[in-house]
């Protein structure tokens with residue numbers, strides 16, 4: 001991933017109704033699995049969801065957390081990767097966030113749009129969410145960190161300006 005592309009990736013909130021090619025998804029998942037993790041514990045777990053029925057159900061559960069089941073928080077993206085953290089690993093949250101970062105950036109490299117969609121913690125704390133985790137084989141007690149929605153972008157958002165004071169330089173001069 002070039003530094004230039006790190007600057008070009010944007011969160012996409014409008015998608016074409018085209019499935020994600022399996023080979024691209026595999027590359028993105030591999031990139032996720034190569035994120036650095038504390039003591040190389042590789043503590044997170046990723047769940048790829050391409051099944052439309054499951055994807056739609058997850059979107060409904062996510063909207064329910066928002067308090068409005070008519071909302072479409074997955075913006076028409078055809079698939080997603082849910083990242084879970086291991087509650088017993090003290091770098092578990094950081095590990096999972098870096099996996100999410102790799103997924104988002106790798107998606108851009110693979111010409112797919114992506115966006116981190118929140119509320120995975122809440123969704124997978126519900127009975128319905130826990131039932132899905134059990135069905136998928138996610139280890140018991142793992143905690144949802146983020147949903148990386150994926151698909152072909154149908155918009156080209158512009159980058160937002162960076163805030164003043166983002167960087168403090170300690171140069172010794």
Ligand SMILES: Cc1cc2nc3c(=O)[nH]c(=O)nc-3n(C[C@H](O)[C@H](O)[C@H](O)COP(=O)(O)O)c2cc1C
Pocket residue numbers: 009010011012013115116117118119157160
């Ligand atoms: C922890 C986290 C949670 C986010 N949750 C959502 C979300 O639920 N819905 C959404 O549309 N975007 C979500 N985003 C995307 C941010 O809004 C987006 O990254 C930010 O506006 C900057 O835009 P950019 O990614 O195009 O640079 C989330 C991003 C992060 C890092």
